Amino acid sequence: MRKDEGAATTSAELRAHNLARLLRAVHGGGGQLTRAELTRQLSLARGTATVLVRELAGRQLIEELASPADAPADIKVPRTRGRPTGVPSAHPRGPVALAVDLRDDSFTLAAFELTGRCTVLDRQEREAGSGTGVLADVAARLKIRRRQFGGRVVGTGVAVPSPVSAGQMVQPTLPDWQDVDVAAVLGGGPGGAGVEGDEGFLGPILAGNDATLAGLAEARRGVLRGVSVALHLHVATGIGGVLLSGGLPVTGAHGSAGEFGHMPLTGGSEPCRCGSVGCWELDAGARGLLRATGQAEEGDRMLHAEQVIAAADTDPGCAQALARVAEALGRGIGALVNAQDPEAVGLSGLAAEMYQAAPAAVRAGYLATLMRFRRPEPPALLPSTLGELGALTGASELVFDAFLTPRGLGAWPAPEQKTA
Numbered sequence: 001m002r003k004d005e006g007a008a009t010t011s012a013e014l015r016a017h018n019l020a021r022l023l024r025a026v027h028g029g030g031g032q033l034t035r036a037e038l039t040r041q042l043s044l045a046r047g048t049a050t051v052l053v054r055e056l057a058g059r060q061l062i063e064e065l066a067s068p069a070d071a072p073a074d075i076k077v078p079r080t081r082g083r084p085t086g087v088p089s090a091h092p093r094g095p096v097a098l099a100v101d102l103r104d105d106s107f108t109l110a111a112f113e114l115t116g117r118c119t120v121l122d123r124q125e126r127e128a129g130s131g132t133g134v135l136a137d138v139a140a141r142l143k144i145r146r147r148q149f150g151g152r153v154v155g156t157g158v159a160v161p162s163p164v165s166a167g168q169m170v171q172p173t174l175p176d177w178q179d180v181d182v183a184a185v186l187g188g189g190p191g192g193a194g195v196e197g198d199e200g201f202l203g204p205i206l207a208g209n210d211a212t213l214a215g216l217a218e219a220r221r222g223v224l225r226g227v228s229v230a231l232h233l234h235v236a237t238g239i240g241g242v243l244l245s246g247g248l249p250v251t252g253a254h255g256s257a258g259e260f261g262h263m264p265l266t267g268g269s270e271p272c273r274c275g276s277v278g279c280w281e282l283d284a285g286a287r288g289l290l291r292a293t294g295q296a297e298e299g300d301r302m303l304h305a306e307q308v309i310a311a312a313d314t315d316p317g318c319a320q321a322l323a324r325v326a327e328a329l330g331r332g333i334g335a336l337v338n339a340q341d342p343e344a345v346g347l348s349g350l351a352a353e354m355y356q357a358a359p360a361a362v363r364a365g366y367l368a369t370l371m372r373f374r375r376p377e378p379p380a381l382l383p384s385t386l387g388e389l390g391a392l393t394g395a396s397e398l399v400f401d402a403f404l405t406p407r408g409l410g411a412w413p414a415p416e417q418k419t420a
């Protein structure tokens, strides 16, 4: 994840280091901070900041506006008093991160500007074809979009429905995705070399687990922003998530941590699709909802689960199933809070929907499993504000984490070298 590239020792290195820091601060603030606010935040001298802003603007990395562009997501920045200064924002010909949210049955492709503003470009359902066919469709769309944005593309982030280890999908839901190297099939060079197009270097292709990236997005641009240690849970067909410390995901020795759905948090000994037994996701999440209403686990399980939640108002059977599964969700959350001691817990996907539909049941389960000393002030449960855009936003953050470093910025061409 985000790394500083060692200590700067020469004045050129110091300058590159400060340019990257300033650009990271513009990115982190969503283009809402004035130059004066950024200068203070980074403890820069005013003159230094002016020179750095001028250089970034000259390289078409930022454009200074008189007032902030629309705030993306829910970033709200308190205004400070004093003489107004310009607001460093995304340059209209500035860097773009392409992001893909790959699912079993569809994919979404979006472009993110430096300040986090997102444009959804493509959304495609999977036809009857294979998982390999879906990846070929994604690769084809990416090729078109890379051509459209030309030399502005600084990388591609891909959120995938599988634990990821060394860039490979190690336990995907579709059998023909097993051990697929995501970067290699989406047009990256050999050995993770990134994309080389007619427009020059188009950055690396970086893959991550969808639930992990949804949590990363909440920590950067959503409900977990500024939370010191946060647990995020994303519930879909399965349950995944991530522990974030200081905004950085704790992803384990191989990058595949956070498979919370495959822990026996609610008991039982039934075998799970993952190879383990008594997994939490059998009782909580979409699988839990379908099992609790006696429905077969087939077809669009998320859609069927959402129908159960929606019908709970009028159908007593669905209401009972929702209450049972919401309580199982809460029980698991309590167990995880006992283990991880987060300051707050973010909820996305079905977890947010269930919490909003049956908050009392979730809270009952949560308090039942929390250790006594935690109960007077249990960590807050915070439904996601990014919703469907969570995984995509997290994928774009992977790209900007790599780009907003002295080395990443070094690959950004000067305006006169650009072909686009």
Ligand SMILES: [Zn+2]
Residues within 6 Å of the ligand: 261, 262, 263, 272, 273, 274, 275, 276, 277, 279
């Ligand atoms: Zn399992």
